[in-house]
Amino acid sequence: MTEGASARPLSPHLQIWRWTATMAASITHRATGIALYGGFVLLAVWFVAAAIAPGPFDRISNLFGSPLGLVILFGFAWSLVFHTLNGLRHLYWDTGRGLAPKTAAMTSWLVFGASFVTAALVFAAALVTAGR
Amino acid sequence: MTTRATRTFIAQRASAVLLLPFVIWVVWSLAALAGAEPSQMRAWLTEPVTAVLFAAFIVISAFHMRIGLAEIIEDYVHSGAKGVFMTLNWLAAIAVGAAAIYAAYALAFSS
Numbered sequence: 001m002t003e004g005a006s007a008r009p010l011s012p013h014l015q016i017w018r019w020t021a022t023m024a025a026s027i028t029h030r031a032t033g034i035a036l037y038g039g040f041v042l043l044a045v046w047f048v049a050a051a052i053a054p055g056p057f058d059r060i061s062n063l064f065g066s067p068l069g070l071v072i073l074f075g076f077a078w079s080l081v082f083h084t085l086n087g088l089r090h091l092y093w094d095t096g097r098g099l100a101p102k103t104a105a106m107t108s109w110l111v112f113g114a115s116f117v118t119a120a121l122v123f124a125a126a127l128v129t130a131g132r
Numbered sequence: 133m134t135t136r137a138t139r140t141f142i143a144q145r146a147s148a149v150l151l152l153p154f155v156i157w158v159v160w161s162l163a164a165l166a167g168a169e170p171s172q173m174r175a176w177l178t179e180p181v182t183a184v185l186f187a188a189f190i191v192i193s194a195f196h197m198r199i200g201l202a203e204i205i206e207d208y209v210h211s212g213a214k215g216v217f218m219t220l221n222w223l224a225a226i227a228v229g230a231a232a233i234y235a236a237y238a239l240a241f242s243s
Contacts, residue, residue: 130167
């Protein structure tokens with residue numbers, strides 16, 4: 001970043017700020033977005049395998065039940081729920097509302113809490129289904 | 133009147149809204165499939181309605197995630213590598229979307 005034309009100053013970065021809930025939610029929104037990018041690549045691979053490679057499809061599907069598979073599935077489910085709920089928060093902001101610091105901090109906590117509760121409930125429901 | 137940036141902004145929001153019902157459906161369905169045999173999962177994906185909805189979910193998501201990652205690249209990559217990353221991002225999103233369409237076609241509509 002020192003070469004000629006692009007050597008313009010940048011705003012202070014992450015490490016300089018005191019942590020806040022809004023900041024954590026913003027970073028988590030991006031992190032879950034990147035995780036979901038990877039998740040959708042896997043989802044597409046699984047979908048294609050169902051169509052053309054029955055052997056690998058069976059192996060991937062059986063992996064879902066293993067401890068590692070459950071961790072990945074929970075991570076995917078929570079990421080999807082968090083990104084969706086925080087996305088709703090973004091859509092609400094787009095209407096010009098909910099932007100006051102206190103409100104934004106409160107909704108950050110709300111989204112963190114609700115995403116964990118929802119993902120846990122979905123997972124509990126899935127485990128009940130699996131034990132049918 | 134609308135610039136490319138504005139169109140991208142709107143496309144990001146429109147795809148987000150469109151994805152909401154799909155997310156509920158997918159989370160619900162995958163939870164219901166927990167513990168199922170691979171053959172049962174395959175049978176579910178082979179139903180034409182599921183195949184089409186699942187492909188649509190992945191295609192809209194690929195569209196949405198391409199914009200999201202492009203935003204992150206624009207924020208953090210300022211060197212000449214930016215164009216390379218932007219191109220790779222496009223290619224990955226297109227590959228994911230195309231793979232989903234192909235899978236849906238092969239599962240539910242061929243033979």
